[in-house]
Amino acid sequence: MKKKIVLASMLFASVLALAACGNSSEKESAKETTEAVKVEKKETAAAELKDGTYKAETGFDDRGWKAVHTITVSGGKVTESTFDYENKDGALKSEDEEYNKNMESKSGISSKDATDQMDKAFVEAQSADIEVVTGATHSTENFKATAAALLEAAAEGNTETIVLK
Template identity: 35%
Template sequence: MKKIILYLVMGTTILGAQLVDGYYSVQGEKYHYGWLSTASITVEDGEIVEITTNKVNKEGDLVTEDAEYNKKMLAKSGVTFKEFSVEGPKNLMAVLKGNRDTAFHLPEIDIVAGATSSSKKFKKMMEFLVEKAESGEAGKYRMKL
């Protein structure tokens, strides 16, 4: 099985930014091939302690549990969305845990080989959620991806 490569490079410092505890989630406004992209973060004691990403269809099914979708994605790109949904957040969390400065740093999220579209959407959703966590606007959101 092809390994997922996710490079995380420390990016720009968001000076003086503090994250407000809470649960922040977002999903796309438009279905792409029958699926909405989703992501969430949980902030405790000013730090992101959990990150998730997935896709959901109109019936509420998750793409990570859709064997046919993952089989097709693997054949086309060399990676399944199920792998991406685990490795992307796990690698980002590893970088964030090593980043315990007084200001919050959101690392640059490079593209995952074989999952370019998913990576771009994940990055955009993470930026959006961090902005919400900085302002303390916990909740569920929709956004254009």
């Protein structure tokens, strides 16, 4: 009986040792993969942007607004970002005082303040991956989509207006 207990204990210890080795290997492999992805993302983010002015817009929504986003790239970096909504008459949502008052009273932030925050965050991050502006979730989603398209256009040097659907 003692032999069986000793044998079972040795078998259990062996399995534990092998499992520990496997976990160490898996952890090391996962760590290497994570580092490779980080390097790849960094290289992609650092891809040389071609100097110029780039514009993207969406189609008109149900309320008659389309997102318009223009960036300026200088020295391979985004130096300026201007995001807004425009109606069929060319009026900008950020300049519509009544709309901004209503939005701020309902969501806690005006369209102008939200777009200013997004523009600033984008230029600072040099990335479309910015934080969602509380009270302007839909606008942030549109911003991220147009910003990503603009970064791609700037990497290619495509200065034609991009129209997103």
